[in-house]
Amino acid sequence: MTQMVRERLIKIENLWFAYKSEDYVLKGISLILDNRPTAIVGQNGAGKTTFVKLLKALLRPTKGDIWIFGQNTKETTAARLAKTVGLVFQNPSDQIFKSRVLDEVMFGPLNVFRDKHKAYENSLKALEIVGLSKKKEEHPYDLTLSERKLLCLASVLAMEPEVIILDEPTIAQDKYSTKVIAEIIYQLASSGKLIIAITHDMDFVLENFSRTIVFTDGVVILDGETEKVLSDDNTLEKAHLEVPWLIKLSQRIGVSYDAVKNLGI
């Protein structure tokens, strides 16, 4: 266990989960999540969201264990885990309730640090990172949906968690905001944070995540280096996923994906 803490890993051991008796949504998942930015992909209903909720201790494993830096999720709560694991939910309306953007961002840090000054400083920094500093006095619902999603990201960043999980970060975003998010992921990963994202955007995955885990029907059918995983046409088809455009392109032209990547799209 101490080794895990030193190595800053998330260990998932033979995880089984069912909402209703015996109707297993996750079947025997065993993984170790390290500090490679990791994308979790799969069709709707494959178990991705359930998996992520288990990582956040919002649900308890029916069988098996999850260890976050050595702490078993069964022995803690989502609230207490908030300073270690941050989860950015898909739908901003599920969390927004303050009338000022700044207050909304400060909510999490106030809970976690109980230090108004630190919460304030962190929130300003987080808003700066997502590019919403100018809108800090506005009402959250005066922002566009895309800005509200960035607001939710800021509210999690402000808590300075070691692990950041993003649930469908690019839905409803335009190309510019997607670039902003990609840049944020890069910065966070460089500073040693564990980044995990659930997403359908295969090109986004290819560009930003070094590891990809494919879920189907509650099991992991593929797990490894992103480029390899996303070139596996057969498995992707089984999982109802598309091959990224850039891989299709490199295959058709007859160059390696690396060459395409080096163009720096």
Place this chain on the structure above:
Amino acid sequence: MKAISLYVDKDTFVHKLEPVTKFWYALASVVLSFIFPSIWMGLLILSTSIFLSLVARVLKNMVGFVSAVLVVSITMLVIQGMFYKENVTLVFTIGGLKFYKEGLLHAILLIIRVVNMITAFGLLILTTRPSDMVTNLVQKGMSPKLGYILSSVLQIIPQMLSTASTIIDAQCSRGLETEGNFSEKLRAVFALLGPLVLSSLVEARERAVALEMRGFGVSNKPTFVREIPETKVDKTLKFLMKTILIFAISWRVFSWIMW
């Protein structure tokens, strides 16, 4: 997401009746059992409702409804049996407790009235789809907009509950503790109700736009996919109920005036 409904889906004579007809039956049953202070009248009405429940094959569900008042009924029997002010005739004693005829009869009458109310309206609720009830009312002249509100409430409330559970997850993920002292609990309530109310309002706004573009409120005379026909049987039964009611009320008023 199941809507809030007690409807039991079967294909019987009672199910096919117009909801408004069933409503008149319920009304008549209740009024009659209150107008006539007679246990026999009450039992007559009750047996009609039970017979109809059998025909509608919802007797099992009905028993479920009635058993809800079982405890209250027994309590009433005991209390009235012992302490009713007009108690005179002793009927039996259990361990030193004396039970009198007048009290027991009074309690039985009350119980029958309550059970009649439950079975009569229960029959309506168990054999009528909520949406059909609304359609029937709108056919009879209720505002279609009000009809929409009534129909949508049944489905939108379970939806809100499911959203509420996601909201709880989201706020707990941001460190919200739901245990703690009063002010902490109060804080938790705001953090949970806030998004629920706001997101419901935003969704309602979006839905209103969609409804506008589907002609909502354009016509005061909408048509209906599931028309509720008013058959001869319905007309006859309604006429019967109304006539019985009028006679019963007139008789009561008359006899009250006479002595």
Place this chain on the structure above:
Amino acid sequence: MDNVVREIRKNEKIVVQNLSYRYPLSNNKAIEDINFSVCAGESVGIIGRNGSGKSTLCLALTGLVPLFFGGKRSGRVLVDGTDVLEIPKEKLVRKIGLVLQNPFSQISGAKMTVFDEVAFGLENLGVEREEMLERVEKVLRRLDLWSKRDQNPFELSGGQLQRLAIASVLALEPEILVLDEPTSQLDPQGTTEVFEVLSELKRTGITIILVEHKFEKLVEHVDKVIFLHEGKVIGIGTPEEIFSMREIDEYSVGEPIYTSVCKKLNARKPNGKYPVHFEEAIEVLKGALKSHDTNG
């Protein structure tokens, strides 16, 4: 100030003239001086950064802006020669259908089955029951939802819900369909389902206005593109004309991802534009590589 009204050509379904709009309580115009026309049966895409006015424009085409949202509109939106603000609602909803992003907020919530849900609009308009049943069945079969007709709408997936939203709108038999980011909240399967529907609709001659960020899909389904930025029209043209504009890069709007590759390599089509269709991009890139090889 209104300009002189120019003559509306016969097959111009939609004509937008000097359209500007400001939301209530807002100091800035959400859209400004918009001018364009759409011919009957055409498919037009609208692109731009978030906040560029695309949604507002969609709402203006249906008259919801300003009728439903308040605010101040100047200029005109003509459908079949008449301003949308002057078309009575029961006629307007039979001319223009609107499909929005969020699949869940487009179901009425008052109906227990998919069939009834699609009938809802027809009920509101007082369409005769016989005709109603026919039209609902037709549209459900068309959108491959007939097998789900007895299911509760709330049990459908995102993609199915969007198809239901489209079906509910199509039941009113509009000649124009406006879709504001219909696939933005859907997974790849749902997205494919919706675009398949759009292809089929295009074949039947419906005029389509489509706002989309998934450019790779958008270019396969539209004849022309309107490029908005900060409420103003920056360009109107074919997909390749628009995505080759320098403002696309200047304003970081983005383009189909294989087009980005071409841009990096300055690999253009013979007509000087960057390819926006995948197969064309492959051809152009292969050509560029070959000439690169031959040039050493």
